[in-house]
Amino acid sequence: MWQHCFVYTSFSRKFLIVDSFIEWIYCELSMATHILALATVSGLPIFAKKRGDKKKLPFSSIASLNGVSMYSKCQDIVLKSTKINNGVIIWKDYFGSITLIGVTNRNLECDISSLLDAIFNAMIMFVSLDELKSPRNLERLKRDLRPCYPLIDKLIESLDSQNTTTAHPAFLLNSVEAILCPENQTLEPALEYFTSRMGSVFGSLCIYGRFACGTVGWRTLSSHEKHLLLRLVSIDSEASLRDTAVYLCQRSPNVAFRAVICQLVPEVHVIVICGANPALSEVNDIVLNSWQQHFDTLQIAKQRYPRNFPSSLQFPYGVMGVLLSHYEEQKYVASRSLQPVVYGRRFLTEAHHFDILRTFYLHAIQDFGLLDEDLTPLEIPINQNEETKNSIEDSSESNVTETYWRSEYHNCHAYKLEHNICCVLYASVVPLTTMRLITKNILQDILSDKTISW
Incomplete structure (x- = not known):
């Protein structure tokens, strides 16, 4: 032995x-x-x-x-x-x-x-x-x-992407799952105002644990910090107000901040990283003053789940699921509620759709050369000089911009454009030439939509 x-x-x-x-x-x-x-x-x-x-x-x-x-x-x-x-x-x-x-x-x-x-x-x-x-x-x-x-x-x-007992985000290489809401144009100023009232610059609004919008300061946090902070929301998510002492693994690994999490409406939370003030007893008044006139907008934004894409973005027949990733910022958005498909007696659930897309995405980024030798994503820090950024981009440069899978029950196609990767799950009857055209069109439609911030 x-x-x-x-x-x-x-x-x-x-x-x-x-x-x-x-x-x-x-x-x-x-x-x-x-x-x-x-x-x-x-x-x-x-x-x-x-x-x-x-x-x-x-x-x-x-x-x-x-x-x-x-x-x-x-x-x-x-x-x-x-x-x-x-x-x-x-x-x-x-x-x-x-x-x-x-x-x-x-x-x-x-x-x-x-x-x-x-x-x-x-x-x-x-x-x-x-x-x-x-x-x-x-x-x-x-x-x-x-x-x-x-x-x-x-x-x-969260590793179990087929777990249907929870609506919280699946684990995808420490990336933050997002939800695309046109309402962000109204909610972002409210978030900035609320965060400033809390004496901070680090604030984020999340819907069902998914990133909806963030302050300018929030975007300067590392992807690992944002990922874990948003995961905190899923712990005791029914609590209307709570705070926790946290160390930020890169920005402040040895000096604690305070994470204040407020439930605005069910499944919609705001998280702010701040100091000892204001006291928790004062936060309720700040929440009401900052968000009271936006509760209806929050309810509308909440309805974007589980499709996670705005209703203005329509997908062609034969598209069963979409996963869009921005690998520089390590965030992604995925739709779990597109066309259901039945093959004989076999029914592919929404969770199964996402599991296929997730597995395909992990193989696609390897084809695109976006994993280092330790099988972790090549991360480009936000605050850096141009020379360093170019050297990191060169190390991940690959001539591969498309990859696909074909099977008896479904097809998958991925297209990479700059820092974006769009993975689409198709019905098996969709030919490759059509897949290539649709995937590129979906990505272009999302990037050109001025009502959403991606």
Whole structure:
């Protein structure tokens, strides 16, 4: 059981483990996703999370998975991942203090790699980067991380894009899911006014957890920060008003801000990052003064879900789903409510439509050369000089601008224009030449629509 055979490739600094013990662990983990957090030096577990129908891992299995990583370090080898059957195991070390391990057979490797980064950033959000880099007491760290667990659970849950029990956004490489509303032209000034009354410049309005509009200051936050802050809304989303101390993983990883979340109407929230003032007891009056005359507009904007595109944008017959991504800003919008399709006795649900589009998108960005060697998106920072920006753009430059899939039940086509990628799910009867024309037209219609801000 403990005999290992290593196949090592010095070029990529990665090796594959052909190991009967890991195969046995994988069989135990099948049909589930497991996330493990350990102290890198001691190997002691910090927490273990799972989603699926399998029981939690025993300590011996956790220790064995960590032992494989520790053994590789002794051999001066960087262990990143191993693939077994249809599954993957990923190890990631952060600052030499925290190790995260992801095991799944439900998702692609780039999914789990991005999820581990999001989970570590979520840990920073609640306990600060310094505390994670140099934990003084492991038991105290475990206790301090408990408020973070609901957010981590939501992140893991969002990997299941076919989950129909929740309306909250699916996980897509740490990107923020948006909703396109013509009403934003009215709501954005109201948001700016409300945010300034709160003594801040960082504010965002979200509908069903999806980004609707943000202040100028909000757009300067990193995609990881915006993604996690909007995920906070889905925790106890029925509360009308709440605040939480948060560390921003890039802007302020060691000095806490205050995230104030207000429910304006059901499933419509505003989140503001501010200081200690104003007091929570004063926020209700500020909300009423800022938003009272916009409640009807908010109700209209809320009706854009689940189509997520304005009603003025009509899709041709044969289009079953659309996913539009802006990979520079790491945001996307997807429609889950287009034409239902029945094939014989097989009915494709809205969740199934999105799951197909999501999987196709993950393969498309690999075809377009938009993933780095760690299978995470090439991110272009917002605040940077032009020379740095051009060098990052050059590293992701690819001559591929279109890609497609064909199957018995459906077709998919993706078109890349500048920083936008438009992925469209079609009925199987739609020919390729027609798909290419429709996809390009859809993207041009969205980009040219002056009533929406994309």
